[in-house]
Amino acid sequence: MKNPVAENVANFLKYFPPFSSLTFSELLSIANQSKIIYLEKNQTLFKGGEDTHKDFYVVKSGAVGLSLTSDAEETLVDKCDEGDILGLRPFFAKNHYLMTAKAREESIICAIPIAAFEPLVTGNSEVLKFLLQSFASHTRNPYDKEHSGKLISENMIFAEHTTDIQYFQPIAYTKNPITANLDDVVMYIAKTMSNSAIGSVIIQRDKLPIGIITDRDLRSKIATGLFPIDVTADKIMTTPVITVPENISVAEAQMLMLKHNVGHLCVTKDGTEKSFITGIISEHDVVAAQSNTPGVLLKQTRRASEGKELKVVREKLSELIQNSIDKNIPVYHITNIVSEINVAITRRAIELAVQEMGTPPPARFVWINIGSQGRKEQLLLTDQDNALIFEDVDSNEYEMVKSYFLVLADKVVHTLKYVGYEMSPDDVMANNPRWCKSVTDWIKQYNTWINTPAERGVELSTLFFDLDFVYGIPEIEQVITETIIKNMDHNKKFFAYLAADTLKNPAPLGFFRQFLVENDGEHKDSFDIKSRALEPLGDAARVLALSHNLVDFTGTYQRYKKLAEIEPENEELFNNCADAFNVLMRFRTEEGLINNSDGKYLNLKDLSKSDKLKLKHCFQPINEIHDLIKNRFSLTYIN
């Protein structure tokens, strides 16, 4: 009997890899064995830790979120839309799911039995390649290289933002190491080690590891005169040697070294001493593997003694960002790590500048980051926006104090520029006399901004409402924050101005749901993701957060999350905004990494259809949040 329902499913599947490389009759046979299930919003498809199902899943309509739960906190890792595959973990591991899949909206899912799909995987090299590639690269669709999500994201090993990202990756080590025989003379072994600049030699018999001679053995047994230099290897070798299997992680290697108190591990085919030697892992390999982990970078930053070293850190940080994006670490965590290091670099630059000044600062002060640096939303090399506040001094000392700080700030700003942070195009930096002043002057400044935002010559800069403490005496910043809260409270004019400012950004989509692109100039036909999508979300979050007196939360994501808590009636919208913001950040970062730019402009031609769809998904909350702001703040007030 013909089965039109199965044909229908096959016709759906054929548009998506890896199904696209199957014949229609193969698809029909898969479809015939599949099931269609319906998920209510928030219904769970599978749970992390649960035994794997007999089926894997393709989203037919709706959206399913993949999340990880660590320390009772759920982190959304990815969202699967139409045609996306999830739950492939049983293909690779027979145990249990790592992630939880939960419907983000009402969804219809096609459940395909793994048993039905497996013969096609082994029989079709294209399908196999797709699955292997996605497994290896952790991308959902390896054919969709530039902006891929992840096919089998449930496989991803998750690194908490405090743990080192590379720590759980397989360690790189020396393959086919130099070995020696039991009856080789120690002196010659030592000569070989010295010539090849290696710290150890494995002693083998029939290619099986018997023992090891390391620098330590030579030091403690030969140099002390315990054994003459012409003894054979078997007399002084350390045995047994600790063996490990291939592909162990950096973490494991380090743990084993600590546990056995050794500096070298011998890699064998199956991990036991009864199989062939294939490599050697030294302590050096462990250290090298961690060279651009956040912890090491932070350490290097703190120890840096000149701008040059900070520049190296910043370059390594770019690699770290690229790696993290490739490994699909949630954007939120990446931004956290990156801004932590950015702040550390700025701090170190200030410390170095103070040393260079020769005299200690004449007054206490704080250095604050503002704008996107203040929101800690910098992934790529973007502009510096900063300011300096020093405590009030006697009026006759004022000029002297101010000029000291201007010189100091100038040094810092130039160090940062050298490190790779571009100067602010609007000159919003601490070496500008306007943005380097005393507490009283700053309070005056904020009062004017808040009370007469629209007046000529005032030019309220919203940048200054996203401030982050970087260096100095936190209490000084506290005074400013309190001023802001006090003045802002129920200040209609101020909020109306902020709201109007929020709505001034151009809409992302035209009337026909097409992308609005730049009409002329260098970026003709590119989409300005920064001002059309990220800034509107950031601006909206700011005005809403400030209207709730939330001054301690400056990040856009955190602001939305906090707003969702405060206004349960708008929880969904705020959460959508938070998610949209992260997705857009990832787009921008990937664009920036590819083109070595700040990622402001997306070239629509380079985007796949599904990426465009994903982008458009993010725009819906922008429209909704704009409507909310229009309704909430009386915008006619200032016009």
Added chain:
Amino acid sequence: MALDWLIGANLPQFWKNYLAHFEKEEKQEVHKRYVVFDMETTGLNWREDVILSIGAIGINDNAIEIKDFFEIFIRQEKFNPQSIAFSGVFKDEEEKYVEAEAMIQFLNFIKDATLVSHNINLDIEMINLALKRLELGRLKNSFMDTNALYQRWQHHVEDTQVSLDEVCDALKINKSDRLTASGNAYTTALVFLKLKAKLGF
């Protein structure tokens, strides 16, 4: 003879098989099977009109089992060009069966499943009438109406007739499959799954 009828001696085997499904011990309700079906008919008058085709699909454990599928086209005794225009069915390439054969196959497929359809009463009556023409009894299956379920979910007090199209719109279900009886059955199955989840049974 009257007695033959009472003991069911001259009943056809397929009918006995069908009835046997309902004689089993109280089964556990865990693996309850639903069969969602739709029919194309020559019209809406259950006394006069006849069935043109039946499409049906099974639901087990809240999942539509694609292979648990049934579709049959029925040869018409009288050729009526108007009915073709009415239903849009004109499938010469499909093998057609006489009504009796179609009923046998349908009963074999549904077994004791709970039948589900949109405005199911008309469908049930037409099947019962077809069974009557074969001198058999009425359907034994319990059945559920997606229209009634929809009304319950909407908290409508009175009985209102809402078309499958409107229900699909309200539940945001794609209607593009609604061209044949089997497509309708599949669409109704999605409607049923959604309503089942929303009503929580």
